[in-house]
Amino acid sequence: MIKPYLMFNRECEEAFNWYQKAFDGEMILMQRYGEMPANPNFPIPESDKNLVLHAQLKLTDSGIIMGSDGNRDFPNSEKVVVSVELDTEERAKNAWNVLSDGGTILMDLQPTFFAKLHGSVKDKYGVSWMFTVE
Structure with a gap:
């Protein structure tokens, strides 16, 4: 399944509430950074714990957008990422290896x-991809 993933700088919740109103959409999920398991390699400042780690909004019967807050201002070319949910680790690794060749992890x-x-990964053409195997 392929879903657009929108990147924000501290305004994901506001934007997703606006998109929900525009499309009369259904908020499926809104996780916060403060809900993440503690990780010493990725400490979360108290001021960031209420920011959106991951959101999913159903816009139409088959259309979902996802998004999150980052810790920086994203250039326009990085505000939308193609999120691909694959069914096997093998498929994800294959696509990853092809797209990371000449790209930036x-x-x-x-x-x-x-x-x-x-x-x-950002591929050699400047397109950002996100891979997930659940």
Whole structure:
């Protein structure tokens, strides 16, 4: 499944509430950074704990957008990421290896607390991709 992933700088909740109103959408999920398991390699400042880690908004019967707050202002070219949910680790690793060749790894493809594998890469054409295997 492919879903647009929108990146924000401290305004994800505001934007998603606005999109929900515009489309009479259904907020499926809104997780906060403060809900993440503690990780000494990724400490969360108290001021960021209420920011959006991951949101999902159903706009139409088959259309979902996802998004989160980052810790920086994203250039316009990085505000939308193609999020691909794959059914096997093998498929994810294959796509990852092809797209990372000549590209830039933004987050290593690795196991996380929410997925078997998750990572992101900007390909050699400047398109950002996010991979998840649940």
